[in-house]
Amino acid sequence: MIFDLNLGLGSILLPLLLILLFSSLRILREYQRGVVFQLGRFWKVKGPGLVIVVPGIQQMVRVDLRVVTMDVAPQDVISRDNVSVKVNAVVFFRVVDPQKAIIQVEDFLMATSQLAQTTLRVVLGKHELDEMLAERERLNLDVQKILDAQTDSWGIKVTNVEIKHIDLxxxxxxxxxxxxxxxxxxxxxxxxxxxxxxxxSALLEAATTLAQRPEAMQLRYLQTMTQVAGDRATTVVLPLPLDLLAALKPKEK
Structure with missing residues (x-):
């Protein structure tokens, strides 16, 4: 009778232990980490690979360490020269400290998104429209530095910020x-x-050179006549030397 009782208990406990064992097993991929809490208090960060979590005593929160591409919704920005524009951007960031990302902020994705929107409005509002259009690289770097500094306490590293479009x-x-x-x-x-x-300036230099040698002026005159004779024009303008016109003037009494 005792043997039958032990056999009955063994047949019940063994499946329960197997179910408990399988339910405590977790598999984390290479890019995942598990933040484990024991009785509500932080215990350790586990992973990747096979992780054992005791049901009822421990809880685990998965955190993805890959780079997140977040599209910042279009923001109404008023530039320093009072021009209203719509600006949207994209933010690239990743979790570098899973413990801080889970404990220090309720939802780090939502918090980073809201912070990116407000930072984009504040930074662009300090610049004129021409600077927004011509100096995007510098503005991207300014926004990235501010976001990276403010999200450091959340265990997040902002790697890049790109302004995609400025709508006018x-x-x-x-x-x-x-x-x-x-x-x-x-x-x-x-x-x-x-x-x-x-x-x-070139004409003045040429006139100075021709004035130094009168025969050079005569040669230039003959060259011009040769060019005029070669053109198929119906009208020919023949320049006369000024000294010849002076000789034709009547002499004053």
Missing amino acids: NETMIRAIARQAEAERERRAKVIHAEGEKQAA
Whole structure:
């Protein structure tokens, strides 16, 4: 009778022990870590590989150590020169300390997302529109440094921040186009004026050289006549030397 009782208890306890053993086994992948709490208090970080968690006494929270790509929702930003734009960005970060990521903040993904949105608005609001459009690399670095410093206590490392798009309204786009067109016209006028200045300097130098040798002027005159004779033009302008015109003037009494 006692043997039958022991056999009955053994047949019940053995499946329970097997179920308890299998339920306590956890397998963590290479990029995962498990933050284990024992009776509500932090115990240790385990993984990767096979991990044993005692049911009812220990609880484990999985943490992914891979780089997270977070898309920051479009933010309404007012620049320093009072221009309203919509800016969206992407943040790359990863968990470097699973213990802090679970204990220090309730939801590190949500916290990082909200912090990225507010930081993006604050940093871009300190710059003018032209700086936003022309100096994105510097702005990306500024936002990344601020996020990295503030999330360090959460066990998070922000590796990169990229501003994807700056959306302008139609009025501002037309104003920028007019500004660019005016800038191109200004540059064209400056280039034209510089060319006129260089041409005037060259003509002055040529006139000085020709004035030193009168026969050079005569040769230049004959060369010009040769070029005019070779052109198929119906009208020919024949320049006359000034000394010849002076000889034709009537003499004063």
